[in-house]
Amino acid sequence: MKTINKMKLSFPSKSCNEAFARTAVSAFIMNLDPTVNELSDLKTAVSEAVTNCIVHGYRRQDGTIYISGAIREDNRVIIKVRDSGCGIADVEQAMKPLFTTAADEERAGLGFAVMQSFCDRVKVRSVPGKGTTVTLEKQIGADD
């Protein structure tokens, strides 16, 4: 399938950039004329992915978060959120709802569950010590 638009972003892993990231992604897909729900779903999923990079990937240390976005001609949006942080040893366990390694910071353990529920497809690739890439896919215009 042909890609009709692309973008790349990188920014420091500061929590004030969570809002920047989800707003930038929503601006990127705006000309697909998404519904309010589609927009809010994707914003929420991006917010979860970026928060994971900050809280878990970089464990609140300085690092860089990379986002790339692509829009295909069938109105499918593909967003990759990548960090070069600590990585995830057991991806399957990390993706279980309510599993968290940051309970004392009031993290609910719902990040991946929210991403999966609000996107059509979520892929996680992680190498311990090297970092994690989360790929979110969402079809825009399927919500009629």
Next chain:
Amino acid sequence: MVETKYSNDVLTAYISGEIDHDSAARIRSTVDGMAQEVKPRLLCLDFRGVSFMDSSGVGLVMGRYRQMKLLGGSLRVINYSEVIYKIFAMSGLETLGVLR
């Protein structure tokens, strides 16, 4: 953003804007500071002004639930939108009996 009002033993926190990991920390510290000071019978979190929430909002509610238990009071969550409810429902928060 959060504004608090205390009357008749009820502390109401009017939350507005976006709730994410960044803003949740600030909301938490304001609400907890106030709750510890006045030790209300009931803490009411009003979500009417919330335009966006990710799962950080669930942590915020669960944390305040525990906090109010420690203070010997209870928690109520009111005026949340359907979109916000979708995230609450995923967390099993309903079983706490705080959603109105």
